[in-house]
Amino acid sequence: MLNIQDLHVRVGETEIIKGLSLSVPAGEVHAIMGPNGAGKSTLSYALAGRPGYEVTGGSITLDGEDLTALEPNERAAKGVFLSFQYPLEIPGVPGLTFLRTALNAQRKARGEDEVAAPAFLKLIREKAAALKIDFEMLKRPLNVGFSGGEKKRMEILQMAVLSPRFLILDETDSGLDIDALRIVSEGVNAMRSSDRAMLVITHYQRLLDYIRPDKVHVLAAGRIVASGGPELAQELERSGYDQYASAA
Amino acid sequence: MSLAAAIRTGEVAELPSRRDEDWRWTDLRGLLRAVPPASPPGDAAALAVGPFAVLAEDEVVFLNGRRLMGLDALTIEAGAPRVLALRFVSQAEGTAHHSDFALTLAPGAVLTLLESHESAGEAYVADSALDIRLGEGARLERIVLIDEAADAIAVDSAEVSLAPNAVFAQAVLTRGARRQRSQTRVRHPGGGARVRLDGLYLPAGARLADLTTEVLHQGVDGTTSQLTKGAVRGQARGVFQGRIVVEERADRTDARMGHHALILSERAEVDAKPELLIHADDVACAHGNTVGALDEEALFYAEQRGIPEAEARAMLTEAFLVEVVDRIEHAGARDVARAWVAEHLREEA
Numbered sequence: 001m002l003n004i005q006d007l008h009v010r011v012g013e014t015e016i017i018k019g020l021s022l023s024v025p026a027g028e029v030h031a032i033m034g035p036n037g038a039g040k041s042t043l044s045y046a047l048a049g050r051p052g053y054e055v056t057g058g059s060i061t062l063d064g065e066d067l068t069a070l071e072p073n074e075r076a077a078k079g080v081f082l083s084f085q086y087p088l089e090i091p092g093v094p095g096l097t098f099l100r101t102a103l104n105a106q107r108k109a110r111g112e113d114e115v116a117a118p119a120f121l122k123l124i125r126e127k128a129a130a131l132k133i134d135f136e137m138l139k140r141p142l143n144v145g146f147s148g149g150e151k152k153r154m155e156i157l158q159m160a161v162l163s164p165r166f167l168i169l170d171e172t173d174s175g176l177d178i179d180a181l182r183i184v185s186e187g188v189n190a191m192r193s194s195d196r197a198m199l200v201i202t203h204y205q206r207l208l209d210y211i212r213p214d215k216v217h218v219l220a221a222g223r224i225v226a227s228g229g230p231e232l233a234q235e236l237e238r239s240g241y242d243q244y245a246s247a248a
Numbered sequence: 249m250s251l252a253a254a255i256r257t258g259e260v261a262e263l264p265s266r267r268d269e270d271w272r273w274t275d276l277r278g279l280l281r282a283v284p285p286a287s288p289p290g291d292a293a294a295l296a297v298g299p300f301a302v303l304a305e306d307e308v309v310f311l312n313g314r315r316l317m318g319l320d321a322l323t324i325e326a327g328a329p330r331v332l333a334l335r336f337v338s339q340a341e342g343t344a345h346h347s348d349f350a351l352t353l354a355p356g357a358v359l360t361l362l363e364s365h366e367s368a369g370e371a372y373v374a375d376s377a378l379d380i381r382l383g384e385g386a387r388l389e390r391i392v393l394i395d396e397a398a399d400a401i402a403v404d405s406a407e408v409s410l411a412p413n414a415v416f417a418q419a420v421l422t423r424g425a426r427r428q429r430s431q432t433r434v435r436h437p438g439g440g441a442r443v444r445l446d447g448l449y450l451p452a453g454a455r456l457a458d459l460t461t462e463v464l465h466q467g468v469d470g471t472t473s474q475l476t477k478g479a480v481r482g483q484a485r486g487v488f489q490g491r492i493v494v495e496e497r498a499d500r501t502d503a504r505m506g507h508h509a510l511i512l513s514e515r516a517e518v519d520a521k522p523e524l525l526i527h528a529d530d531v532a533c534a535h536g537n538t539v540g541a542l543d544e545e546a547l548f549y550a551e552q553r554g555i556p557e558a559e560a561r562a563m564l565t566e567a568f569l570v571e572v573v574d575r576i577e578h579a580g581a582r583d584v585a586r587a588w589v590a591e592h593l594r595e596e597a
Contacts, residue, residue, distance in 0.1 A: 048552050051544070076554035088549040092567025098550070101563065106554035141567075158553060 001026040001063060001197040002047075002166055008057035009039075009046045016042040018222035019058070024166075027194040031208055032201045033233060034219035035241040040201045041085065043219070044170040047199075048082040049075050062166060076102075077109035079165030081158075083172055087143050087151040095138040095154065096124065099161055106162060127160040131187050148175030149184075156187035167191065167198040173207040185210030205237040220244040251276060251375045251403045255346045258283045273487045273519045274429050274458045276401065284373050287312040287343035295337060299393055299588070300362035303580040304333035310376070311337050313345030320348055326356035326386075331578070334363045336376050338400065344373035355383035355411070360578045361390040365404060367397040378406040382414035391581045393588060394422035394430060398453055401425065406432045412439025412467075419446040419576050421585055423592050424457030424484065431460040438467030438498055447476035448572040448585075450592055451484035458487035465498040465528075472502070477572045478509040479565045479593070480516035490535075491523040498528045505535040510542060510568055512561065562593040569593075 002024045009017035016039045024030045034040050045053045047060060049072040060067045067075050090098060104114040115123070128135055131153050143151050152172060159167060169188065173181055188211050192198070200211055208216075208230065216232040217224045218241070225244045226232065254262035254276075264270075265277030290312040298307070309316045324330060336347055353359055365374070374396070382388055396402045402425050410416055420430045434443055449457035463472050478486040492503045509518045522535045542564055550560035569589055576582040 050548050050552075071557065072548060072551035073554050073556045073560075076552055082552050084549065084552075088543075088546045090546055090550070090564070090567065092570055093563060098553070098563075101559070102550070102553035102555050105556060105559065109554065162553065 002199070003061045004058070006058035007046070007055065007060065009042055010054045010056050011042060011052060015056070016222055017046060020219070020223055022217065022224060024197045024199060026197050028214040029192065029198040029200060029211065031213035031216045031233060032199060032219050033203070033205070033216060033236055036203065038219045039222045040203075040219055041170060044082055044168045044199075044201055047168055048072055048080060073105065074109065076162075076164075077106045080168070081162060081164035081166070082168045083155040083159060083170060085171040085174055087155050089144045090142040091144050093142055094140060095142040098142045099124065099138075099158060102158070103162060123161060127157055130190070131157050131160070132183060133157055149177065149180030152176060152180065152184050153187070156184055159191060160187065165196055167196070169198065169200045169211075171202060172200070173202060173204065181207070181210060205233045208233045218244055251373070251401075252346050252377060254283050255344045255373065255375055270460065270489065273485070274427055274456065276427060279401065279427060280373075284342055284344040287338075287340040287345040287372065289314060290337070290339040292316055294339065294368070296366070296368065298333055298335045298366065299364050299395070299584055300333045300581065303578075303584070304331050304362055306330070307333040307335065308349070309335045309337065310347040310349070312340050313347045315347075315349075321350040321352070323352040323354060324357040324359045325354045329358040329360070331360045331362065334361055335366060336364070336374065336404070337366045337368060338372045338374045338396070338402075339368040340372040341369050342371045345375070347376040349376070350379040352381045353383055353386035353388055356385050357383065358387045359389075360581065361388060362581055363390060363392040365392070365394045365396055365402060367395060367400060370397045371399045372397065372401075374400060374402045376404045378404070380406055380408040382408070382410045382416060384411040385413045386411070387415040388417070389577055390416070390418045391576060391578065391585065392418070392420040392430065393585070394420065394428065396425035396428055398455060399426050401427045403429045403431070408432065409435040410437055410441045410443070412437055412441055414441045416442070417444040417577065419448070419572060419585070420459060421448045421588065422451075422457045422459065424449065424451030424455035426454070427456050427458075429458035429460060429487075433461070434463045436463055436465045436467075436470045436472065438465060438470035438501065441470055443470075443472040444575065445472065445474040446572050446575055447488070448569055448589065449476075449478040449486045449488075450480070450569065450589065451486060452481040452592075452595060454483050456485045456487065458489075460487070460489040462491045463493070463503070465492070465494045465501045465503065467497065468499045468501075470498060470501050472504070474505040475572055475575065476507045477569050478518060479512055479569060480509065480518055481512045483513075483515040485516070486518045488518070488520045488522070490521070491525065492533070494524075494526045494528050494531050494533065496527045499530040501528060501531045501533070503531070503533045507537045509539045510565060511539060512542065512565065559594075562590075566590055566593055
């Protein structure tokens with residue numbers, strides 16, 4: 001599924017990712033943990049193709065196809081979805097309009113037919129109900145005035161509707177209380193399947209109690225410095241990131 | 249000095265120039281070496297359908313400055329609300345014309361005026377003057393759609409006078425021209441009269457769109473609410489000049505002015521001059537003016553969800569502008585305006 005080889009990423013004049021390699025096979029959920037400033041968000045932005053995050057070396061491929069040369073919307077159409085740590089407010093654009101525009105743009109890019117309004121509304125109603133999102137909220141400008149928990153649920157709703165193949169969850173637990181965390185995690189877990197993979201980026205182990213990873217990697221100073229099973233997350237929770245400071 | 253006077257006399261010296269404070273951003277004198285010859289009558293049979301055709305009960309058409317039928321003045325009597333289309337069509341190449349029209353609303357009359365400035369030519373010079381009088385308690389909503397040729401010079405001027413308790417609401421939407429100005433001057437008597445004076449400009453290419461307004465509050469208890477929004481692309485320029493004058497005796501005036509613009513390319517430009525001149529003591533007046541760029545983070549967010557950059561830009565710009573369109577009360581005109589904005593934002597810059 002996703003293959004990253006010796007990746008180097010620069011933001012402005014500063015190299016943030018310094019030779020990172022990572023492989024996430026289809027059907028698996030991998031967690032990336034690391035201290036603040038390790039490059040976690042930079043990695044997620046580089047995968048999604050955010051302008052200003054310059055790949056200066058190495059490769060990123062999805063099912064063998066190079067992503068680095070593609071625009072963000074082209075990567076999205078290939079199935080890359082980044083759930084933002086702080087989802088943006090889009091004044092003036094109702095959630096329904098935004099999501100339908102996004103879905104049809106992706107379908108068009110893949111040479112598929114656009115989804116007509118009735119079928120789209122049926123799909124949205126079904127997915128919104130599962131995430132306990134009031135349908136009326138979707139008529140309001142996307143995320144404007146929403147609470148942290150509501151914004152994260154909107155992210156998961158978009159994920160469910162767009163049905164991506166490779167999911168990146170960037171600090172999805174930040175700003176969530178326990179109830180919201182549970183709803184959001186259930187939404188993410190419902191997306192797990194044998195033809196889909198996920199990268200869960202988090203500072204704390206808490207989220208991984210809800211979204212159980214197959215593998216855990218430790219990111220420090222722009223490199224993967226340790227990899228292991230779920231037990232690695234437990235160990236980090238006990239002993240902290242200090243032990244990796246020297247490895248970086 | 250005015251474009252109308254220049255067309256009438258053929259004297260290039262009559263053209264407003266950058267030496268006139270109110271014309272310094274929309275210089276006409278520097279553009280024209282000579283006033284072009286008068287436009288021919290035009291071919292009425294070749295007229296296209298106007299943008300508001302399906303909404304209006306009656307239509308007044310000026311073709312190259314000549315009214316096709318009837319007089320150059322119209323009075324609307326009190327009674328059921330009416331909808332009138334007023335079209336200024338330029339079917340000319342390299343020539344000049346001027347139109348005059350006077351509209352009176354009798355006390356209590358209610359009218360929606362759907363005005364369009366349409367182009368079926370190129371490099372013409374078009375000027376129009378509108379005299380609008382509202383009687384006591386009359387209500388007029390004026391929606392103006394300006395769609396001139398890219399290489400045209402076009403100025404339209406409206407002089408509006410209100411009686412007490414009259415309501416005048418206006419929205420001017422323009423994509424500019426080589427030089428294009430829409431100017432509105434309102435004499436506001438107070439006395440419960442209300443004015444809404446909105447504008448929207450979205451020039452692209454090398455166009456210039458200029459929205460200039462002046463409201464003179466001359467009596468107690470008057471309100472004015474003004475919202476203008478613009479988005480400029482390519483090498484285009486947007487100009488907003490809004491002046492609200494509250495005269496000495498015009499106490500308890502409530503006047504609000506907002507102008508907000510997006511600059512969408514490095515070579516585009518916006519010039520804004522909001523002015524509140526207050527000579528009375530007991531007034532509530534406020535103005536806000538912002539000029540900025542699209543939020544790059546919001547743009548990336550939309551792109552990450554699969555929306556191509558050009559469409560994401562158009563979508564976010566439309567969302568910014570549509571606040572002005574949403575204030576249009578006539579539902580049919582609002583739909584026409586919204587579609588017009590969406591269409592022109594998706595054209596090449």
